[in-house]
Amino acid sequence: MDHEDIRNGGPATDLRTPVLAIRHAICFTCLTASSNLKKCGTCKRVSYCSPKCQKTDWQRDHKKTCKILADSNKRRAELPRTAMLYEQYRSAKWLEIIAFKAQNPKYTDSQHRLMMHEPFCRHCYRSAPQLESQNQLRPCQTCRIAAFCADCPQEHPRSECKTFQTIGQDETFAIQHQRMTQRDFEVLCTEQPRETYLPLSTATGWHDYFTRISDKGEHMSEVTSEMQPMTDDPMAVKLAGLLRLASGTSSMALTILTALEAVFPDISTRTTLKLHFIGAAGPELASLMVFEELLHLLPSLKDLELTLVGFELPKPSTSTDDSAMKLECCPACTATSRTRSLRLWKGGYHDYVMTDGYQKPDLAVGFHTGFSQEEEEEWLPTVQYLAAAQHPTLFTSYNDTEMKEETAILERFGAKFLQRGEINKWKGLCPMLDFLEEKEGKYYFLHQYRYLLAGRDI
Numbered sequence: 001m002d003h004e005d006i007r008n009g010g011p012a013t014d015l016r017t018p019v020l021a022i023r024h025a026i027c028f029t030c031l032t033a034s035s036n037l038k039k040c041g042t043c044k045r046v047s048y049c050s051p052k053c054q055k056t057d058w059q060r061d062h063k064k065t066c067k068i069l070a071d072s073n074k075r076r077a078e079l080p081r082t083a084m085l086y087e088q089y090r091s092a093k094w095l096e097i098i099a100f101k102a103q104n105p106k107y108t109d110s111q112h113r114l115m116m117h118e119p120f121c122r123h124c125y126r127s128a129p130q131l132e133s134q135n136q137l138r139p140c141q142t143c144r145i146a147a148f149c150a151d152c153p154q155e156h157p158r159s160e161c162k163t164f165q166t167i168g169q170d171e172t173f174a175i176q177h178q179r180m181t182q183r184d185f186e187v188l189c190t191e192q193p194r195e196t197y198l199p200l201s202t203a204t205g206w207h208d209y210f211t212r213i214s215d216k217g218e219h220m221s222e223v224t225s226e227m228q229p230m231t232d233d234p235m236a237v238k239l240a241g242l243l244r245l246a247s248g249t250s251s252m253a254l255t256i257l258t259a260l261e262a263v264f265p266d267i268s269t270r271t272t273l274k275l276h277f278i279g280a281a282g283p284e285l286a287s288l289m290v291f292e293e294l295l296h297l298l299p300s301l302k303d304l305e306l307t308l309v310g311f312e313l314p315k316p317s318t319s320t321d322d323s324a325m326k327l328e329c330c331p332a333c334t335a336t337s338r339t340r341s342l343r344l345w346k347g348g349y350h351d352y353v354m355t356d357g358y359q360k361p362d363l364a365v366g367f368h369t370g371f372s373q374e375e376e377e378e379w380l381p382t383v384q385y386l387a388a389a390q391h392p393t394l395f396t397s398y399n400d401t402e403m404k405e406e407t408a409i410l411e412r413f414g415a416k417f418l419q420r421g422e423i424n425k426w427k428g429l430c431p432m433l434d435f436l437e438e439k440e441g442k443y444y445f446l447h448q449y450r451y452l453l454a455g456r457d458i
């Protein structure tokens, strides 16, 4: 499953290969900004702040990757030296990627991101190997993500530059945050459990959620509705960075709660909830704490049972014993005997439902399954099962293409929709580059689209 995210260029918060590093704005190893970076002499596709960083990367990975990138340069040098259209650029790039995938069975996500996000001239779509040796690609001095060759205008549309700046700022914050915490994500729950239920559906967006439903109100005047700092004040900048980064995980809890509110009119009085995560992997496991937010926003809820099912999960240490692991709750929840439990099952969901341990969930959740673009034998039986299952299922996707493909497949299997595919109010706040889509200049967000299957008995 190395290529799980191949269509989107790797996990969203892949800090091994931030776009800023691939575009030569920061050192590829230590991710520090410097005006004095030196390119690898062989592939010229990565830059380092020092010989030490170059050596570290060489031993870590670049020994293998350098060869792939040098080969890629050779192919690019065979392309026309004249300006290309986006369509030509895109198809040449995909052909190259498919060829490298075939030649390198161990083609990694990092290598894929280096291929996908290689610098190119924003206007003529040529990359460095297609340019005369004196014609160097120069980065946009504002965003440092777009680049221009010497033959083309040295600027790009202001709105695009602004989004690129946001991408750079989000990456820079995530890098600093990881340096301090060793985490490439953040979980920001409502600190104290709410005493009264306030429907999430009444919130107009992230700012309203943090202020009125959650308890970040006293600082929220420092950020805009887009969670950007109001001023250059370091505290405001830090708060905005944290809220934006945390939106990636909070998105999971809030998207679920929105679905629960749509499915269960009595959600505010329920005492137990069973959630099944289908095709679950790293993001769900790493940020389990975020589901505490459901306890904190639903005052009647006592027991939250989480079951993660997926091929990419670790094998449970006690494979025969079905007993659930107890997850730690916050002090306030623990004092009122509330519980969160976790079960893991490695494999396909259609197989899991046949096991003795299976209990019907209140809601099943498939985050970013990308099942329309995945291995058929792995996903089709699960999708077919869910289309006819006796419980509702929530899905999210990165983009509208996947959402449309997925809902078409589910429809063929006779699924009924409680909510059709739409933009998710609780999509993550950080834009991410999606360069090789059909339409140029698209960005995607975590959990950008959502849809909800009704289930058979509703």
Ligand SMILES: [Zn+2]
Binding pocket: 027, 028, 029, 030, 031, 032, 048, 049, 050, 053
């Ligand atoms: Zn460095």
Ligand SMILES: [Zn+2]
Binding pocket: 040, 041, 042, 043, 044, 045, 046, 062, 065, 066, 067, 069
């Ligand atoms: Zn190299």
Ligand SMILES: [Zn+2]
Binding pocket: 121, 122, 123, 124, 125, 126, 148, 149, 150, 151, 152
């Ligand atoms: Zn150009």
Ligand SMILES: [Zn+2]
Binding pocket: 140, 141, 142, 143, 144, 145, 146, 156, 160, 161, 162, 164
């Ligand atoms: Zn720019």
Ligand SMILES: [Zn+2]
Binding pocket: 193, 292, 295, 296, 329, 330, 331, 332, 333, 334
């Ligand atoms: Zn709690």
